[in-house]
Amino acid sequence: MKTIARDRNVLTLIGLLVIGVFAAFGVRDVVVLDLLFTLLIYAVLGQSWNWISGYGGNISFGHAIFFGCGAYAAAIATARFGISPWFAFPLGAAVAAVLALAVGYPTFALRGHYFSIATIAVGALVETFVKTQPYLGRANGFELPIANGFAALQFTEKWPYVLLALALFAIAQAATIGLERSRLGYYLRALRANYGAAASVGIDERRWKLIAFAGSAVLASAAGVLYAQYTLFVDPSSTLALPISIDIALVGVVGGIGTVWGPPVGALVYVFLAKAVALKLGGAGKGYDLVIYGALIVAIAAVRPSGIVGAAIEALRRRRAVREAGG
Amino acid sequence: MRRLILTGLAAILAFSTLPSASISAADGPEIKIGSILPLTGSSAQTGAGLKAAQQLAEDLVNGHISYPLPMAGARGLPNLGHAHIKLIFADSQGKPDQAKAAAEQLITQEKVVALIGAYTSSTTATASQVAERYGIPFLNPSSANPKLHLRGFKWFFRTTPHDGIFSENFFAFLADMKKKKNISVKKLAIVYEDGLFGTGSADAEEETAKKFNYEIVAKIPYSANTTEVTAEVQKIKAAKPDVILITSYLPDSLLYMKAFKEQSVDVQAILAQDAGFIDPGFLRTLGKEANFVFTREVFSLDIKQRNKSVPLIDQLFRQRFNNAPLDGNTARDIMGVLVLADAINRAKSTQPDAIRTALQQTDIPGERTLMPWTRIKFDATGQNTFGAGIIEQILDQKYETIWPFAVSVKEPIWPMPAWSKR
Amino acid sequence: MEQTIDVFAQLLVSGLLAGLLFALVAVGLTLVYGVMDVVNFAHGEFLMLAMYAAFGLALLGLQPLVALPLVVIAMFFFGIVVYRLFIRRLLAGPPEATVFGTFGLLVLLQGLAQALFTSDFFSIPNRPFAQTLHFGSVSVGAAAIVEGIGALVLTGALFAFVEYTETGRALRAVSEDRIAATLMGIDVGRMNAVAFGIGAACVGAAGTLLMLSYPVYPRVGADFALTAFVVVALGGFGSVQGALVGALLVGVLEVFGGFYLAPEIKMVPVYLAYLVVVLVRPQGLLGRR
DSSP states (O other): OOOGGGOHHHHHHHHHHHHHHHHHHHOOOHHHHHHHHHHHHHHHHHHHHIIIIIISOOOOSOTHHHHHHHHHHHHIIIIISOOOGGGHHHHHHHHHHHHHHHHHHHHTTSOHHHHHHHHHHHHHHHHHHHHHOGGGTTTTOEEOOOOOBTTTTBOSSSHHHHHHHHHHHHHHHHHHHHHHHSHHHHHHHHHHHOHHHHHHTTOOHHHHHHHHHHHHHHHHHHHHHHHHHHHOEEOHHHHTSHHHHHHHHHHHHHHOTTSSSHHHHHHHHHIIIIIIIHHHHGGGOSOHHHHHHHHHHHHHHHHOTTHHHHHHHHHHHHHHHHHHTTO | OHHHHHHHHHHHHHHHHSOOTTOOSSOOSEEEEEEEEOOSSTTHHHHHHHHHHHHHHHHHHHSSOOOSSTTTTOSSBGGGTTBEEEEEEEEOTTOHHHHHHHHHHHHHTSOOSEEEEOSSHHHHHHHHHHHHHHTOOEEESSOOOTTGGGSOOSSEEEOSOOHHHHHHHHHHHHHHHHHHHOOOOOEEEEEEESSHHHHHHHHHHHHHHHHTTOEEEEEEEEOTTOSOOHHHHHHHHHHOOSEEEEEOOHHHHHHHHHHHHHTTOOOSEEEEESGGGGSHHHHHHHGGGGTTOEEEESOOGGGGGTOTHHHHHHHHHHHHTTTOOOOHHHHHHHHHHHHHHHHHHHHTSOOHHHHHHHHHTOOEEGGGSSSSOSEEOBOTTSBBTTOOOEEEEEETTEEEEEESGGGOOSOOOOSOOOGGGO | OHHHHHHHHHHHHHHHHHHHHHHHHHHHHHHHHHHHSOOOTTHHHHHHHHHHHHHHHHHTTOOHHHHHHHHHHHHHHHHHHHIIIIIHHHHTSOTHHHHHHHHHHHHHHHHHHHHHHOSOOBOOSSOSSOOEEEETTEEEEHHHHHHHHHHHHHHHHHHHHHHHSHHHHHHHHHHHOHHHHHHTTOOHHHHHHHHHHHHHHHHHHHHHHHTTTOOBOTTHHHHHHHHHHHHHHHHOTTOHHHHHHHHHHHHHHHHHIIIIIOGGGTTHHHHHHHHHHHHHSTTOSSOOO
16 A cells, blocks of 8 residues: 555545635635535535445435434524534534434344335434424524634635635545545455455454445534534435435435545535536526436436446556556 | 537537527626526426516616506616616526526526525425525516525525415405304315425415314325326215315316215315316306315405506416416516516616615515515515415306405305216 | 224225225336345336327327227336446446436436426326225225226236246246356346336336326325335335235325324335334345245
């Protein structure tokens, strides 16, 4: 394994962070900053999903519940208890981690699509639960009180939000790079490659997947806190509903499952199509942006099913193999 | 790999600096107003109608044909050199975060002088927050949530009555019916879709019902995505209510009406909170089975006696939008644009503060609007307190205004005939 | 007391009929999985297309029961085309390719429907079977009975096809052991196409019958499909009988849950039942392995 300083992934990350910081300070256009923020949040969400569904191999359609943990933690902290939303990070993370363990423990025994449907079931149960609890706002949700300043995690300008999102993105990417190089990553890869063989060597599937799942939940929850502080409105349909989980999964998969840069690329595609195009074409109201997004996913799936990044990696490997063969 | 991502980022930055599709080549002095609507997503059907309505209003203001409406035929804004107003539309997709982004784009890139929108209460909430932050007037013509004007905002103005007011209308109607026809109603069942719209409506109904000492024998939330309502209807039937208060979208309203008929749920009346029940698809699908249902409405073509512009605008709207008649949503959105244009004109300026002051001084008599309201005049919180709903009953497969009695065109039929006898 | 029994009876009948409706939608989905290991996440959108087709034919004067064979045949060929152009490529890729490929199809089809047909709701004018039938204290709509019969006929026909016809046997062979089936001379690719076509044809029948009771709009597929996925998983992916049993169970649970618990949480017993069943039997009620 290359040293950290030489690892291509780390260098790319540092490069992107530099660009990101420049963008946050340099770009004045509010719309671009908003797209950047959304891009980073979805990159983090897609990456967190990637841990369990990509590296772990258990495709989840219920990941929004962890995002919701963070969002609701922030909403309740500020709107109901009047405390600083910074507390929502550890609180949301704790709830998300516990939820992940509770959900993962029984369901990791399920194979393939049975697991996926189970995540849908859990997601629906969580959403129904929130909708019936008055202290969780029911369907009305929460409007977060307007405040200002670092302590309140609310700003009139956009660049602080982009910087915070960038920081979270950096953490997510660094953690994923670390995951790939770690024992956990090694075990997950082994389990995915050949479950039977890995189990016979004594790799405890459940234990390692639970760790990955909890980690991914914490990451998603952090994204939720930032989202809540940015949008200032949290309700079940914008944070917990099935379409949100599906958006997260699509981000992860379009870019390339099980790769470090898959989710960020997927987020780029998603933001570009679902948000940017919608803003430009949206006035027509005909759903053209959906058609384009759908067609793109279909095209990628048909031509390069391993996702954009997966395909790129394959291409790179082929080139290297050709080179090494002296061709 | 690096290259791929860098190119992607560059593309995004480049793309967003492209001018929007809406900038016109031949520009006179134009006053830009931003409009945020759900043009895709689950409210897309309504959104499309609202857009057509707002565009109609834009043409009315910029045109030269006079109607008994504020600013209609003014050929632009007279106090600003007849500058034309121009609506710039943005799609909220029905999502609060997208509405927020749309508001920001309209304010910072398009430099609109005011915002109008956004139909669903959750998108209005976030979009108006942005307006509040930037100090841009936000006019809300059609969101129902009772809390929107209570946020202490300075820049938020709502012309439409909200669910709290509509709820009071129901009970005022019941009280009037008691006086006039001596009906006896004690027990209510409240049925509602468990999203933002239904919950807001049901909460308001419950609160008002308790105020007037009615007994709520069933409160039944359900998911609007459901494909059957057997249990819900059995519960309603078991509770034996005198009147059912129901808040539903179209697919679920159809499910309920079918189930009420099949299960012979006989009550004195079904009182609906528009939405699905006033959708053209409701009557089209149910035909005579829709008869006798009461629905709160925001608007009716029947008010044409007092509001002379109604039939004329209805005609104009039909020509633009698939021969669909003017309805509560489209009429309110037309008025919203006119009210904004009127305020900007009176402000004699495009400065936000001036427009805001002009809005606060708005006072339009009901007859000079498309709505059955007494006036349009905002209180200190930005809410028009002079609006109210009307109640219609479907009789002979037509929506007839039956309340307030002063504007009614037909006698209401009460109670509803039993299902087996129809 | 009598009233409680009446209510119970009504709930049971309505629950079973609702379940049969879910079976109608779910049955096409499970076959495809059994043969190809593919869950077609665009299944709901296929349903939507079938409903639009049935609506279109109704406008031409063909009532649903008459239009049924036309829609079924059209959907069969549609399924084959989709398989040849798209699904086949997904099968060549990693396992998650079919997941996100069919999701892309879902988004694309919904977008197309919105672009072409707008978000308007369309119902068949003068629907047949609109009467209510009474059996003692239990009342049911005639349309629901027709749909229920349709579901039973469809499930039975599919089951018979798979069990007793040669093509059906070939399909079963492929689903049990693809490599062995190839060695036996079965053209797996062709079987895949046939299975996908049949799955689409089933959903074509479902959509046509649904037009007896429901309006069509771009998102109509999503609500039915979600329950269909749960039903298929509950019954066991690949099992036609499982889909029927799972569907009936879901229908009854949903209705009973709505009445005896609360309407707002009526799907909770359904999801809990699914979780409990698969945790005890990871292959679903009647699934293989």
